[in-house]
Amino acid sequence: MSAEKLEKIFLSLTIFMLIVFLGALFWASFGLGMHLPDRVGQIDPTQVRTTAPFDNPGVFRVGENEYEVVALGFAWAFQPREIRVPAGAKVTFIATALDVIHGFHVEGTKVNFMMIPGQIARVEAVFARPGEHLLICHEYCGAGHHLMYGTVIVEEADWTPEDPDAPDEEPDTPPVAPDATPDGEVGA
Amino acid sequence: MRTPVVANPAGFVLPDSHRRAILCMIVLSFAALFIGVVNGLGQALNYARVDILQYFPGMRTYYQGLTVHGVVNAIVFTFAFAAGFLSLTTSRALGRLVNDKLLWTIFGTMVLGVLLAGYAIVTGQGSVLYTFYPPLMAHWSFYLGLALLVVSTWITAAALMITLLGWRKDNPGVRIPLMAFISVATYAMWTLASVGIAVSVVGLLIPWSMGLISHSDPLLSRTLFWYSGHPIVYFWLLPAYVSWYTMVPKHAGGLLFSDSLTRVVFIMFLLLSIPTGFHHQYTDPGITVGMKALHAGLTFGIFFPSMVTAFSVMFALEIGGRRRGGTGLVNWFAKLDWGNPALVAQILAMLTFTLGGITGLINASYSMNMSIHNTAWVPGHFHMTVGSAVTMSFMGIAFWLVPYLTRRDLVGRGLALASQWVYFIGVLVMARGLISGGVDGMPRRTNMLEAAYGKPSWELAGMLTGLGGTLMFIGGMLFFAVFAATLFFGRKGGAPTDVPFTVTATPPETRGWQVKLDSFRWWMLAAVVLILIAYGPFLVQYLPASFMSPGYRFY
Ligand code: HEM
Ligand SMILES: [Cu+2]
Ligand SMILES: [Cu+2]
Numbered sequence: 001m002s003a004e005k006l007e008k009i010f011l012s013l014t015i016f017m018l019i020v021f022l023g024a025l026f027w028a029s030f031g032l033g034m035h036l037p038d039r040v041g042q043i044d045p046t047q048v049r050t051t052a053p054f055d056n057p058g059v060f061r062v063g064e065n066e067y068e069v070v071a072l073g074f075a076w077a078f079q080p081r082e083i084r085v086p087a088g089a090k091v092t093f094i095a096t097a098l099d100v101i102h103g104f105h106v107e108g109t110k111v112n113f114m115m116i117p118g119q120i121a122r123v124e125a126v127f128a129r130p131g132e133h134l135l136i137c138h139e140y141c142g143a144g145h146h147l148m149y150g151t152v153i154v155e156e157a158d159w160t161p162e163d164p165d166a167p168d169e170e171p172d173t174p175p176v177a178p179d180a181t182p183d184g185e186v187g188a
Numbered sequence: 189m190r191t192p193v194v195a196n197p198a199g200f201v202l203p204d205s206h207r208r209a210i211l212c213m214i215v216l217s218f219a220a221l222f223i224g225v226v227n228g229l230g231q232a233l234n235y236a237r238v239d240i241l242q243y244f245p246g247m248r249t250y251y252q253g254l255t256v257h258g259v260v261n262a263i264v265f266t267f268a269f270a271a272g273f274l275s276l277t278t279s280r281a282l283g284r285l286v287n288d289k290l291l292w293t294i295f296g297t298m299v300l301g302v303l304l305a306g307y308a309i310v311t312g313q314g315s316v317l318y319t320f321y322p323p324l325m326a327h328w329s330f331y332l333g334l335a336l337l338v339v340s341t342w343i344t345a346a347a348l349m350i351t352l353l354g355w356r357k358d359n360p361g362v363r364i365p366l367m368a369f370i371s372v373a374t375y376a377m378w379t380l381a382s383v384g385i386a387v388s389v390v391g392l393l394i395p396w397s398m399g400l401i402s403h404s405d406p407l408l409s410r411t412l413f414w415y416s417g418h419p420i421v422y423f424w425l426l427p428a429y430v431s432w433y434t435m436v437p438k439h440a441g442g443l444l445f446s447d448s449l450t451r452v453v454f455i456m457f458l459l460l461s462i463p464t465g466f467h468h469q470y471t472d473p474g475i476t477v478g479m480k481a482l483h484a485g486l487t488f489g490i491f492f493p494s495m496v497t498a499f500s501v502m503f504a505l506e507i508g509g510r511r512r513g514g515t516g517l518v519n520w521f522a523k524l525d526w527g528n529p530a531l532v533a534q535i536l537a538m539l540t541f542t543l544g545g546i547t548g549l550i551n552a553s554y555s556m557n558m559s560i561h562n563t564a565w566v567p568g569h570f571h572m573t574v575g576s577a578v579t580m581s582f583m584g585i586a587f588w589l590v591p592y593l594t595r596r597d598l599v600g601r602g603l604a605l606a607s608q609w610v611y612f613i614g615v616l617v618m619a620r621g622l623i624s625g626g627v628d629g630m631p632r633r634t635n636m637l638e639a640a641y642g643k644p645s646w647e648l649a650g651m652l653t654g655l656g657g658t659l660m661f662i663g664g665m666l667f668f669a670v671f672a673a674t675l676f677f678g679r680k681g682g683a684p685t686d687v688p689f690t691v692t693a694t695p696p697e698t699r700g701w702q703v704k705l706d707s708f709r710w711w712m713l714a715a716v717v718l719i720l721i722a723y724g725p726f727l728v729q730y731l732p733a734s735f736m737s738p739g740y741r742f743y
Contacts (some may be wrong), residue, residue, distance in 0.1 A: 003693070007499055014495040021553065025484060029477075029554040036480055036554055037473045039729065045737050075742050096473075100324045101406055101741050104560050107629030107643075110558040111283065112473040117323060117406050117737045121473035134275045134641055138562035138631040142316050142324065142742025143249055146639040 002045035073102035076144035103138035193696035209291035219351040224261035225664035232657020250635035258318030281367035290347040297340040305333025322404035325739030345375040384415030419461035428581035437690035440508030463722030529560030531606035533584025544572035565626025596678025611663025618656025625649030
């Protein structure tokens with residue numbers, strides 16, 4: 001067989017393969033509903049603590065089997081630090097960052113997005129099986145980046161929070177908060 | 189009719205001042221790599237829970253070291269090598285020298301850039317990693333240094349363009365020699381691509397770090413970074429492709445498949461490299477899903493020219509192997525010249541690149557990207573692309589380039605061969621560690637030794653990372669030994685007197701549509717249109733920018 005002919009076969013197969021892959025990808029996202037974070041809203045990053053819903057971070061039961069997690073990332077902790085939801089529930093994460101860019105990865109799941117100051121992230125997920133996952137900040141956010149983590153506990157499907165209206169108790173300031181002020185200067 | 193990829197096959201002489209300028213760039217490039225490889229060892233061992241970074245003089249944090257590793261490897265090493273190597277290939281192919289004053293200006297700008305950025309990093313005022321996302325803020329000298337490094341690439345682009353235009357004027361109607369066309373195409377692509385990073389660094393980050401403007405827009409700067417940050421991977425890769433297309437066939441004793449197809453490949457990179465940047469921002473809020481899907485589709489498009497490259501390279505190697513007596517379906521591969529370090533390095537580079545390409549396709553599929561984004565998988569992937577495919581190609585090129593530039597014979601051919609095999613095995617082991625860890629949720633860019641969390645199942649992944657990284661380090665040191673010994677002690681006289689170049693099986697046409705392939709002006713215009721389609725809607729939605737984040741120095 002001539003090289004020209006081989007080449008045509010090889011490149012046709014390449015194009016075919018790429019189309020199949022791309023088709024699979026779009027099927028996964030539009031057919032199976034594996035959604036990426038969309039453009040849902042902006043926020044003044046210096047006013048997050050006084051802007052709803054972020055003035056009250058926590059896990060909220062918002063429907064029969066629906067939960068909302070309002071989450072904040074800041075150097076170097078998540079708030080809430082522990083997230084508890086039942087398996088099979090529809091969980092919506094609504095999150096943003098207070099200072100620099102952070103990451104939000106519930107290890108072992110597809111809940112994986114960036115927390116960018118000024119942008120609101122909204123991601124939906126259903127955790128199929130009970131279990132415990134690390135919540136990892138996977139974007140470099142300063143000297144204490146490797147200290148920034150949390151836990152996501154997926155309870156049995158019939159679990160409900162004791163007091164569905166109250167979010168988990170959370171201290172306002174995390175123990176590892178850096179002694180830093182905006183505009184550069186790190187104190188002491 | 190076999191046609192050489194250069195204008196004049198015989199009689200090319202590189203004057204001494206050019207020789208020295210290019211040698212300076214190549215030495216700068218590998219000096220940067222040396223520092224990067226030493227830091228790399230520290231990082232890989234950190235994943236294996238072994239702390240050697242504490243013995244590095246002046247190293248305050250893991251992240252300071254990681255900033256050094258990213259900046260010197262991904263920016264200094266690659267930029268300096270591309271400038272020297274592609275200036276040479278352009279000069280050689282056209283038989284017309286790139287202006288040597290410009291060459292020295294490029295070198296001087298790079299050195300200044302390295303000193304400025306280096307000052308910030310070494311003094312601990314620039315531990316923001318090589319992606320420098322605001323609102324983490326570095327000292328202004330960090331940004332200014334990076335800006336100068338980018339400016340040096342623009343001077344290179346201008347220098348190559350001027351040489352090409354001069355040649356065209358003297359040779360009206362003649363096809364641009366292939367080796368020059370693809371060298372200039374590389375810089376044409378990067379010139380368009382670097383606009384994003386330049387706007388962000390010069391327009392926003394330098395004034396911000398100097399206190400002239402008080403706030404930054406994190407998502408805008410991040411988007412501008414990745415506008416340049418995806419095409420930069422092709423700016424790293426294309427100099428290696430120049431070698432794979434026009435030199436490797438020569439080393440292997442084969443020939444280049446098609447002149448036109450090669451040009452089409454580089455034109456596709458020029459067109460498609462840039463409008464794909466959102467595939468690095470799949471998981472970012474603030475960007476619509478529609479834009480992300482568009483970039484995903486184009487990303488699959490950019491895979492095509494690399495598959496063409498795979499075909500052409502296999503064609504060249506197979507012919508070479510058969511000419512050396514190879515028979516059958518695979519035996520020709522064994523018959524290749526496995527004693528030539530320049531060839532061996534680049535064949536091994538191609539093998540790792542195959543794995544790099546497959547993992548890259550997985551990254552591009554955003555349904556899978558959500559599982560592995562920003563995990564250790566990602567460095568696992570790109571050490572099989574830039575960290576080995578590109579790096580080993582450049583090392584392979586150095587095995588003839590340094591002798592050519594110094595007129596000294598290569599010292600230690602056996603060591604040179606060993607360096608590549610060890611590095612190759614090392615990168616496979618390290619990537620295996622990082623990739624399996626990443627699938628298991630192990631994050632990248634993280635000081636694992638001191639992390640407040642962890643999983644027992646990450647231990648094996650971390651150990652493989654450390655083991656592979658150590659092998660890479662040993663391979664790298666063997667290479668530097670060969671490099672330095674050749675530079676200082678190589679025997680005068682035995683070195684190659686010309687750049688290796690191949691001939692093409694199908695020559696360039698002088699009539700018809702193929703002639704139009706050479707008009708850079710139209711391809712640049714088409715590339716700009718694609719960029720507007722890919723980024724225009726985002727900018728319309730997003731602007732005006734919201735400068736609301738003050739700077740933070742959390743390091
Ligand atoms: C001895 C050789 C090398 C070793 C052992 C090594 C090891 C590593 C490791 C373990 C990481 C991950 C660190 C982390 O995410 O925390 C890393 C990151 C990186 N490496 Fe290498 N590497 C080597 C050579 C190279 C080369 C040759 C290049 C490119 C030319 C390169 C480019 C990079 C880049 C761009 C990063 C990402 C930095 C960042 O996340 O900011 N490395 N390297
Ligand atoms: Cu972090
Ligand atoms: Cu990319």
